[in-house]
Amino acid sequence: xxxxxxxKFASPATFYGLAGQMIPGFAVLSAILxxxxxxxxxxxxxTDAQQGEAYRIIFIHVPAAWMSMFIYVVMAxxxxxxxxxxxxxxxxxxxxxxxxxxxxxxxALFTGSFWGKPMWGTWWVWxxxxxxxxxxxxxxxxxxxxxxxxxDPRRSDRAGALIALVGVINVPIIYFSVKWWNTLxxxxxxxxxxxxxxxxxxxxxxxxxxxxxWTYTIAVALFRVRLIILERERHxxxxxxxxxxxx
Amino acid sequence: xxxxxxxxxxxxxxxxxxxxxxxxxxxxxxxxxSLFPLGVGPEPxxxxxxxxxxxxxxxxxxxxxxxxxxxxxxxxxxxxxxxLLCPESLALIVLAKAAVHWLASELPLVLMAPLLGxxxxxxxxxxxxxxxxLLLGTPVLSLVGAIGASLTLGLRGGGVLVxxxxxxLYIPVLIFGAGAVDASTSGLGAxxxxxxxxxxxxxxxxxxxxxxxxxxxxxxx
Numbered sequence: 001x002x003x004x005x006x007x008k009f010a011s012p013a014t015f016y017g018l019a020g021q022m023i024p025g026f027a028v029l030s031a032i033l034x035x036x037x038x039x040x041x042x043x044x045x046x047t048d049a050q051q052g053e054a055y056r057i058i059f060i061h062v063p064a065a066w067m068s069m070f071i072y073v074v075m076a077x078x079x080x081x082x083x084x085x086x087x088x089x090x091x092x093x094x095x096x097x098x099x100x101x102x103x104x105x106x107x108a109l110f111t112g113s114f115w116g117k118p119m120w121g122t123w124w125v126w127x128x129x130x131x132x133x134x135x136x137x138x139x140x141x142x143x144x145x146x147x148x149x150x151x152d153p154r155r156s157d158r159a160g161a162l163i164a165l166v167g168v169i170n171v172p173i174i175y176f177s178v179k180w181w182n183t184l185x186x187x188x189x190x191x192x193x194x195x196x197x198x199x200x201x202x203x204x205x206x207x208x209x210x211x212x213x214w215t216y217t218i219a220v221a222l223f224r225v226r227l228i229i230l231e232r233e234r235h236x237x238x239x240x241x242x243x244x245x246x247x
Numbered sequence: 248x249x250x251x252x253x254x255x256x257x258x259x260x261x262x263x264x265x266x267x268x269x270x271x272x273x274x275x276x277x278x279x280x281s282l283f284p285l286g287v288g289p290e291p292x293x294x295x296x297x298x299x300x301x302x303x304x305x306x307x308x309x310x311x312x313x314x315x316x317x318x319x320x321x322x323x324x325x326x327x328x329x330x331l332l333c334p335e336s337l338a339l340i341v342l343a344k345a346a347v348h349w350l351a352s353e354l355p356l357v358l359m360a361p362l363l364g365x366x367x368x369x370x371x372x373x374x375x376x377x378x379x380x381l382l383l384g385t386p387v388l389s390l391v392g393a394i395g396a397s398l399t400l401g402l403r404g405g406g407v408l409v410x411x412x413x414x415x416l417y418i419p420v421l422i423f424g425a426g427a428v429d430a431s432t433s434g435l436g437a438x439x440x441x442x443x444x445x446x447x448x449x450x451x452x453x454x455x456x457x458x459x460x461x462x463x464x465x466x467x468x
Contacts, residue, residue: 138415145411149402158465159398163412166394166458 010087012229013238019222026219033212040205048202057115063210065108067217068136071101075143076168079161089225091157092232094164095147096224100217102140108133139167153232250335254343261320262351268316273355276309280363291368298367299377299428306356306381307417310388313352314396314409317344317389318463322400331467338456341397341463345389345456353385369432376431376441383444384424390455391416397462420447 009015041059048055075097082090112130113123124130146163150156233239262269283301284294321327330340360381361374369377395413399405427440 135415135418138411142412142415145408146398149399149404149408155465155468159462162394162458162462162465163398166416 010089012089012092012233013236015089016226016229019226023219023222023226026215026222030212030215030219033208033215037205037209037212040201040208045201045205046199051119054115054118057111059205059209061108061111061115062206063213064104064111065133066210067213068101068105068108068133068140071097071104071217072136072139072164073168075101076164079164082157083161083165088157088232089229091161092225092228093221094160095157096221096228097217098140098144098147099224100220102137102144104213104217105133105137105140109137143167250333251339251343254340255347258344258347259350262347268313269351269355272309272313272352273359275312276305276356277359277363279305279308281366284366295368295432298364298369299373299425299432301367302360302363302377303381303384303421303425306353306360306385307388307414307421309356310353310385310392311410311413311417313348314392314413315406316352317348317393317396318400319396322467327463328467331463337460337463341393341456341459342452345386345393345459348393349386349389353389357381357385369428373428373432376437377428380424380427380437380441380444383441383448384420387420387444387447387451388417390451390459391420393459394455394462397459397466400463400466420444423447 009018037059041056045056045059047053075094078090078094078097081087082094109130112133116125117123143160143164147156147160150159230239280301283297287293287297318327321330331337333340357378361378364374364377392409392413394416395409398412399408402408423440423443427437427444430440431437
């Protein structure tokens with residue numbers, strides 16, 4: 001097997017083409033997985049004995065919450081790589097991921113409050129996990145607004161990277177907050193050490209939805225990074241050639 | 248170390264020459280705290296329960312409002328660039344500047360807090376815990392705030408941006424600071440909360456000066 005040259009694809013010009021080839025695959029995959037996942041969540045998974053039909057919100061709520069935390073870590077890794085090795089593409093990827101992460105954090109909060117109303121009888125409780133999810137949303141907003149306030153792309157990349165790395169300290173706090181504080185929120189439903197406490201179809205539905213969210217994130221981030229590349233490289237020859245071809 | 252003493256002396260002198268800056272922050276804190284009883288009503292039980300949180304939130308906001316002064320003047324007259332060029336460790340310079348920010352903008356609030364606590368009907372023990380928690384927590388605010396201040400140097404709308412960047416990072420300090428006072432009034436003992444505040448302070452002292460130094464290089468490059 002020939003070695004893939006990572007340095008080649010670290011150049012925005014080559015990555016632009018590669019991303020363009022990857023987007024349709026991930027987009028189609030994501031659409032199929034969403035269809036299967038939603039079918040399982042609504043028609044196959046049994047009604048929960050205690051929570052009734054309202055529990056079905058977890059099929060979007062849990063994957064969204066996972067994604068919002070995971071994307072922040074991925075973003076911080078890209079930011080760190082960009083800061084350490086001065087690779088422009090890494091910073092662009094971090095910038096491309098942030099809006100999707102913020103979207104998932106918002107979905108997790110929004111669907112969570114719809115679940116909380118029938119279960120707890122209230123839209124919102126100031127519990128540790130809800131609060132730290134809210135803080136995560138604020139961190140995304142801070143990152144996005146700092147980047148958009150700085151006009152010089154180089155400074156904006158590096159300043160964003162620093163604040164992402166500072167903020168990533170918050171992600172483990174979210175994850176362990178259930179253990180730190182003892183509150184209304186039920187413990188995590190899935191654990192790697194114990195047998196899952198939910199039916200297998202429920203678990204399957206949730207995992208398929210999670211993978212669907214993943215592929216969606218990849219497709220959207222690649223789409224966004226292509227736009228960022230075009231915007232940043234608009235003075236480069238390859239972009240003007242590309243635009244000539246498109247005409 | 249010479250450098251540290253020199254910056255401390257210079258910045259303190261500058262802060263003392265502009266006493267009104269120090270007093271504005273202090274009075275912002277006092278006014279802010281006084282607004283709460285007017286907003287929620289004068290019931291002693293309610294105020295006693297709210298007191299620690301109100302004082303802590305007001306301290307957070309007052310500290311954030313004064314962050315602009317941390318680097319802005321030195322940035323405007325070019326001193327900051329000279330500091331970046333000088334062979335001494337930039338992290339040490341940052342530490343000195345954060346220390347002065349704490350002394351000038353936050354220590355007065357800490358000293359004023361017990362008096363305002365009395366107005367909220369906090370008992371004697373709680374006042375001690377409040378002061379101690381502020382003493383441990385407010386330096387963290389200066390240090391963490393310095394990251395936000397350095398990243399937003401010279402940006403349009405920098406002041407509002409700083410609040411978006413910095414307030415979420417202040418939350419752990421708020422939780423454990425106000426929590427310490429609550430724990431003490433409910434008879435649980437504030438030891439645990441104060442220990443965590445101390446740990447946060449140590450962490451901030453070790454980690455933030457380097458981060459601020461990196462941020463200054465990014466902003467001034």
